[in-house]
Amino acid sequence: MTWGRLAARATAAVATVVAGAVALRSVRRVEVTGASMRPTLEPGDRLLVLAGRRIRAGDLVALPDPREPARTLVKRVGLVDEAKLTVLGDDPSASTDSRSFGPVPTRTVLGRAIYRYGPSGRAGPIGRGGGPPRR
Numbered sequence: 001m002t003w004g005r006l007a008a009r010a011t012a013a014v015a016t017v018v019a020g021a022v023a024l025r026s027v028r029r030v031e032v033t034g035a036s037m038r039p040t041l042e043p044g045d046r047l048l049v050l051a052g053r054r055i056r057a058g059d060l061v062a063l064p065d066p067r068e069p070a071r072t073l074v075k076r077v078g079l080v081d082e083a084k085l086t087v088l089g090d091d092p093s094a095s096t097d098s099r100s101f102g103p104v105p106t107r108t109v110l111g112r113a114i115y116r117y118g119p120s121g122r123a124g125p126i127g128r129g130g131g132p133p134r135r
Contacts, residue, residue: 026051028110029117030062030072036089036096037074046118047074047126051111055080058128060113061087066101073097074113085109 075087084103089095
């Protein structure tokens with residue numbers, strides 16, 4: 001193997017490690033604990049949430065509860081303003097959301113739900129609207 005090929009492989013390996021580290025920092029796991037997002041999400045659903053994505057109306061997002069920041073909420077984005085979002089549960093009778101605590105700062109969003117990885121029978125990508133992405 002020549003020095004050029006060795007250097008190219010080493011560069012590719014370093015780039016892969018860096019990309020993996022960045023991805024690990026921007027992806028988090030969230031478990032749904034309440035019924036506020038039924039029928040889209042069920043208690044016990046486990047989601048991958050990706051930070052740094054543009055947030056649009058209809059997206060499912062994870063964010064700290066404005067009343068209890070140690071608790072994570074999963075809600076649907078209703079309205080997007082420059083600095084604030086209106087977030088809503090799919091089941092209004094079971095949801096505490098922007099109707100209760102008002103709009104939330106966009107910067108507080110942890111990320112957009114992109115994949116349901118459990119339970120296995122419900123696993124799959126999450127598109128806008130909470131279902132599988134359209135093709």
